[in-house]
Ligand SMILES: NC(=O)C1=CN([C@@H]2O[C@H](COP(=O)(O)OP(=O)(O)OC[C@H]3O[C@@H](n4cnc5c(N)ncnc54)[C@H](OP(=O)(O)O)[C@@H]3O)[C@@H](O)[C@H]2O)C=CC1
């Protein structure tokens with residue numbers, strides 16, 4: 001903001017087509033040092049720091065913009081990010097009147113690539129994208145963030161056990177939780193995508209006590225979208241006819257895509273499709289293993305559909321949920337209406353109020369089969385929590401009893 005003021009722009013939120021790629025110190029990305037003049041018009045094409053809308057475009061000057069929001073993204077030089085940032089900058093997620101500022105976190109290894117990402121954003125001339133910062137210090141990049149999307153995580157490598165993966169990534173998320181606690185906005189909403197996302201989100205939340213526990217999410221919207229796709233295919237209906245499709249539990253192969261409560265054109269999906277065996281024996285494992293099936297074909301984990309599902313998850317939080325519908329998000333189980341153990345990050349059906357707030361939908365019917373499945377996913381998450389107890393402040397020490405057969409959807 002300082003730089004915007006120095007640039008002589010009285011009202012930053014009315015400043016169209018102005019974007020600043022800056023390092024965390026606040027200088028333009030490609031220069032690493034201050035520009036000789038902050039109005040360095042030739043430095044970045046549209047990064048004209050002295051750009052003054054009053055002299056430029058009367059039509060845009062009339063437009064009413066909301067105050068700019070800060071969106072921090074880790075792993076921002078990675079595959080998912082390469083799709084996601086462009087969706088966020090286009091206005092398709094937070095709204096066409098919502099300017100955004102990006103604070104992109106990478107590592108020493110990825111910093112050059114991150115500069116390339118900033119340059120591509122610059123070349124895309126998004127009127128809503130007002131600032132791009134890049135850097136390697138979460139305390140700088142999470143500062144005052146309103147939304148934080150955590151993509152960066154160590155991938156599971158050959159020979160690594162799940163307990164080892166939990167520990168390596170848990171250390172990253174403990175550090176990022178601490179950074180959020182120090183510098184993020186108290187109302188900041190955090191969406192963890194990096195796997196194992198539920199337990200990473202839990203560690204992050206437990207290390208950020210200043211932030212609201214209900215504002216931590218782990219991404220299971222991709223699983224919901226996959227479930228909707230399979231139901232639509234089987235029923236021969238378009239996606240828009242589906243409602244109340246929720247996924248319960250962990251973003252792993254123990255996840256439970258709920259067909260019992262799902263509706264197709266307002267009718268129970270089980271009545272419309274009719275073949276009960278299909279739900280249990282085909283639908284459920286197909287959804288839970290979809291990530292692995294895509295890796296088999298593409299030799300990399302899903303990136304574009306994950307970015308789309310992140311956009312869907314964010315949109316669901318800033319848009320009132322249509323009457324009678326819900327969306328899936330893995331959220332804190334404290335006080336949940338289904339008796340799931342407290343202090344976990346567990347996917348459940350949610351409805352949004354507004355401005356990022358939500359409530360857990362409390363009228364889902366749970367039959368014996370569903371209950372058994374949900375309990376298995378809950379037990380898996382309890383075991384994951386025990387494995388990372390050393391990363392959770394004040395947690396009693398617990399033995400790690402994770403078996404090798406608990407898998408992420410992308411593991412085969
Ligand atoms: N929840 C869900 O539904 C899904 C989750 N995922 C998960 O999302 C994550 C990101 O996927 P994708 O973008 O494809 O992955 P990429 O490998 O392309 O990017 C991830 C980024 O993570 C960072 N990273 C890697 N190792 C470490 C480390 N040891 N410490 C800190 N950061 C590290 C790197 O960024 P840098 O060097 O800049 O730090 C890298 O660019 C993965 O964990 C993946 O499993 C994927 C699909 C679906």
Ligand SMILES: O=C([O-])CC(=O)C(=O)O
Pocket residue numbers: 195222290291292301302408409410411
């Ligand atoms: O395991 C992965 O990285 C991919 C993943 O989560 C998914 O496709 O659901």
